[in-house]
Amino acid sequence: MSEITIKDVARICGVGVSTVSRALNNHPDINPETRDKILSVIKENNYIPNNSARNLKRQDAKAIAVLVKGIDNSFFNEMIKDMEAECKKKKYSLVLHHVGFMEDQVDAALELVKEKRLRGIVFLGGYFENNEKKLEQLHVPFVLSTAGAVPTSYSRNLYSSVCVDDEKESYKMTDYLIRQGHHNIAIIYEKGMTESISMLRLRGYQRALSDHGIPVREELMLATRPDIKDFSLENGYAVTKDFLQKKIECTAIYAISDIMAIGAGKALAEEGLRVPEDMSLAGFDGVNIGGYVNPSLTTIKQPGEKIAQETMKLLFDMILKKAECQHKIFDGELVVRGSTRCI
Amino acid sequence: MSEITIKDVARICGVGVSTVSRALNNHPDINPETRDKILSVIKENNYIPNNSARNLKRQDAKAIAVLVKGIDNSFFNEMIKDMEAECKKKKYSLVLHHVGFMEDQVDAALELVKEKRLRGIVFLGGYFENNEKKLEQLHVPFVLSTAGAVPTSYSRNLYSSVCVDDEKESYKMTDYLIRQGHHNIAIIYEKGMTESISMLRLRGYQRALSDHGIPVREELMLATRPDIKDFSLENGYAVTKDFLQKKIECTAIYAISDIMAIGAGKALAEEGLRVPEDMSLAGFDGVNIGGYVNPSLTTIKQPGEKIAQETMKLLFDMILKKAECQHKIFDGELVVRGSTRCI
Numbered sequence: 258m259s260e261i262t263i264k265d266v267a268r269i270c271g272v273g274v275s276t277v278s279r280a281l282n283n284h285p286d287i288n289p290e291t292r293d294k295i296l297s298v299i300k301e302n303n304y305i306p307n308n309s310a311r312n313l314k315r316q317d318a319k320a321i322a323v324l325v326k327g328i329d330n331s332f333f334n335e336m337i338k339d340m341e342a343e344c345k346k347k348k349y350s351l352v353l354h355h356v357g358f359m360e361d362q363v364d365a366a367l368e369l370v371k372e373k374r375l376r377g378i379v380f381l382g383g384y385f386e387n388n389e390k391k392l393e394q395l396h397v398p399f400v401l402s403t404a405g406a407v408p409t410s411y412s413r414n415l416y417s418s419v420c421v422d423d424e425k426e427s428y429k430m431t432d433y434l435i436r437q438g439h440h441n442i443a444i445i446y447e448k449g450m451t452e453s454i455s456m457l458r459l460r461g462y463q464r465a466l467s468d469h470g471i472p473v474r475e476e477l478m479l480a481t482r483p484d485i486k487d488f489s490l491e492n493g494y495a496v497t498k499d500f501l502q503k504k505i506e507c508t509a510i511y512a513i514s515d516i517m518a519i520g521a522g523k524a525l526a527e528e529g530l531r532v533p534e535d536m537s538l539a540g541f542d543g544v545n546i547g548g549y550v551n552p553s554l555t556t557i558k559q560p561g562e563k564i565a566q567e568t569m570k571l572l573f574d575m576i577l578k579k580a581e582c583q584h585k586i587f588d589g590e591l592v593v594r595g596s597t598r599c600i
Numbered sequence: 601m602s603e604i605t606i607k608d609v610a611r612i613c614g615v616g617v618s619t620v621s622r623a624l625n626n627h628p629d630i631n632p633e634t635r636d637k638i639l640s641v642i643k644e645n646n647y648i649p650n651n652s653a654r655n656l657k658r659q660d661a662k663a664i665a666v667l668v669k670g671i672d673n674s675f676f677n678e679m680i681k682d683m684e685a686e687c688k689k690k691k692y693s694l695v696l697h698h699v700g701f702m703e704d705q706v707d708a709a710l711e712l713v714k715e716k717r718l719r720g721i722v723f724l725g726g727y728f729e730n731n732e733k734k735l736e737q738l739h740v741p742f743v744l745s746t747a748g749a750v751p752t753s754y755s756r757n758l759y760s761s762v763c764v765d766d767e768k769e770s771y772k773m774t775d776y777l778i779r780q781g782h783h784n785i786a787i788i789y790e791k792g793m794t795e796s797i798s799m800l801r802l803r804g805y806q807r808a809l810s811d812h813g814i815p816v817r818e819e820l821m822l823a824t825r826p827d828i829k830d831f832s833l834e835n836g837y838a839v840t841k842d843f844l845q846k847k848i849e850c851t852a853i854y855a856i857s858d859i860m861a862i863g864a865g866k867a868l869a870e871e872g873l874r875v876p877e878d879m880s881l882a883g884f885d886g887v888n889i890g891g892y893v894n895p896s897l898t899t900i901k902q903p904g905e906k907i908a909q910e911t912m913k914l915l916f917d918m919i920l921k922k923a924e925c926q927h928k929i930f931d932g933e934l935v936v937r938g939s940t941r942c943i
Contacts, residue, residue: 261737301733320695334677341698350712352663353696355684369693374717394604490892523892549833549866550893 261302269302270295320374321572322352324362326383326404330488331516332542332561333381336403339565340379347573349376356383363391370397377572380404384453385411392416398575402568403559408452417575419568419585423454426557426589427461427513430539433591434509435469438600439537441477442466443505445496445512445521447487448480458513458541476505481517493520501528508537508600515540515547515556522550522596533598543592552595560587604645612645613638663717664915665695667705669726669747673831674859675885675904676724679746682908683722690916692719699726706734713740720915723747727796728754735759741918745911746902751795760918762911762928766797769900769932770804770856773882776934777852778812781943782880784820785809786848788839788855788864790830791823801856801884819848824860836863844871851880851943858883858890858899865893865939876941886935895938903930 267274272291279287280295323340325333337353344351354369356362362383369375378399385392385407392399392415401407401418434442444462447455463473479500485492493512500507501524510525512518518540525536532538532552540547543558567585574580610617615634622630623638666683668676680696687694697712699705705726712718721742728735728750735742735758744750744761777785787805790798806816822843828835836855843850844867853868855861861883868879875881875895883890886901910928917923 322693331674331677334674337696338698341696345697350665350695350697352693353680353684354688354693355681490888494892519889519892522894523896526894545833546862546889549837549862551865551869553866 266295266298266302269298319348319376320350320352321377321379321576322354322366322369322375323379323381324354324356324365324369324383325381326356326362330382330514331544331546332403332514332559335545336381336561336565339562340569343566343569343573347569361388363388363395366395366399367391370395377576379568379572382454384450385416386450386452389415398572400568400572400575403561403564404454413584414582417571417582417584419564419571419587421557421559421564421587421589423457424461424464426559427458427541428465429461429589429591430511430541430557431462431465432469433593434511434537434539434597435465435471437509437537437597439509440471441474441505441507442509442511443477443479443500443507445479445481445493445510445517447513448483455513462511476503477507488514488517490516490520490523493517494524495520497521497524498527501525501530509539509597510536511539511541513541515542515544515554518554518556518596519546519550522554532596537597537600539597543590548594555594555597556592557589558592559589563587609638609641609645612641662691662719663693663695664720664722664919665697665709665712665718666722666724667697667699667708667712667726668724669699669705673725673857674887674889675746675857675902678888679724679904679908682905683912686909686912686916690912704731706731706738709738709742710734713738720919722911722915725797727793728759729793729795732758741915743911743915743918746904746907747797756927757925760914760925760927762907762914762930764900764902764907764930764932766800767804767807769902770801770884771808772804772932772934773854773884773900774805774808775812776936777854777880777882777940778808778814780852780880780940782852783814784817784848784850785852785854786820786822786843786850788822788824788836788853788860790856791826798856805854819846820850831857831859833859833863833866836860837867838863840864840867841870844868844873852882852940853879854882854884856884858885858887858897861897861899861939862889862893865897875939880940880943882940886933891937898937898940899935900932901935902932906930 263274263277267277276287277295280292321344323337341351354365356365362380366378375397377397380401383404389411401416403420446459449455466473479496481487481492482495485495510521512521518538522532522538525532530536540554540556543556547554547556564587571580571583606617606620610620619630620638623635664687666680684694697708699708705723709721718740720740723742723744726747732754744759746763789802792798809816822839824830824835825838828838853864855864861881865875865881868875873879883897883899886899890897890899907930914923914926
């Protein structure tokens, strides 16, 4: 089970170590047959030359952690794959750490950075209120990715961020629904800290209604259930089930995540309501699956791949001291599909 | 930005380091007010005591890697979360490594184990033909999880595995469809090595047909497109689109993954075919979302959480030398939902 060394290769081939090394480095001063024999032995035995071994040892000390808040989030899963691809290019390993619902992600980060190998941190999602002091103590570069829920009071030099403007994009969706003739629009959101992504999206919804002179009605603002995991299919389903029992006048449901919208869709189907004939349905994020459910889901598409790549670029630039704290905001895109209609 | 040390705490409190340490260890021999003051300073400054820092330093050297084959797989994403939860309990970090479509995951593993911190490896998915020699060189414990595509010629003491019996479970699904009156059942599978999960599931399908005296027809075996990522929504969609153009008699489509089945569902909808009235649709895996698409998807539910937990238990037992190579097979469950009907 132990690995083969350059000495073993030399022994098997009946040559000296220096000859093996010449073969490895395509040194001209070596008999072609000998070289071919050595290379085939190396191949057969899957010998990994020392120099690459050395590189990998150096790698040893290089890792970045991605702290994910929001367990059931396909949007994040798609981004993690993109981030990991960027890490591979840079020969860093990606340590994945899911932050529990009740767990504070900055506390989790402060523990993780005790790991000397850790060169940087990505916070994926989550919110950062009452955390300014702790963030100051994070002595490795970090980027808040699609978190964008940082109190405006925090110094912009304290952190870097890459995200969309959640309030603006949510306004865009609500404005679109209103222009389709919908005035009774229910929103499924997660009650959270003032600056959480969910509350920002709720604010965009409220502002759009007000700008159109439509009253914001308490009974149409559906908070997710705290007893069910956040941003989940299950939560979108349960909230919509409860709502439909109340028979409140409503022509469109807008969930602040695609996954919750898909959950809501199941509740609508169970109640015999057709989408979009009886109820328009919209989400947010632009996860892949939203284009495949039936009917396909109208949504705000976040440029997840771009955000992931920019997050990693920024993080690595900071690790290499090539960049100071920066804040990038990408535009989302309103993607109109079969789940919404004009009434 | 630098972290506060026990010395700083002592200085701030105007006491000696030993007093701080007594406070930390709830030593009786300390004035209560002093203790409270020290603890409050520690809290305010978010000081992490050395002993936990020491533990975390030890952690430093402890990580396991999860090598994932099959990029777009919700089933794997759900399992990774479960595995990561088990790692956290054991104070290991989980290094995530996606293995590219053309990349050999054992080569990837052999490179990764150069990382001295790596104590074990989980192979999630993938296939292991022509890899016996390389697997022998993996000098850390490893478990093949839901891979189960190992040539029977390999020594059972070479590797551990946790999975379902893919051929048997696929037989179960096909047998169910046949008993619902379906004789023209198309299968969407990935053409791969003889022992790949996909080919095992194909074999179960073929065997069920034969056992029922139904001829296995070439034109109903739909191989995924090599130019589209494997096991993806896109592939299930594309393959079904092509198939429907051919107007081949068929009453049920069975995709060997839920995600591909959902992709197929979109193609059916676009062709104006209703599920299950015009076409029954079935998948495999039992991913969460399958219960939320409309109609909800009939599938073989793999006990993903159990498999993930057993995989980690086995891996950690092997790391701690408490276990030899083992092979665990779990039963899948036929979950009948709205997407299939009796004809």
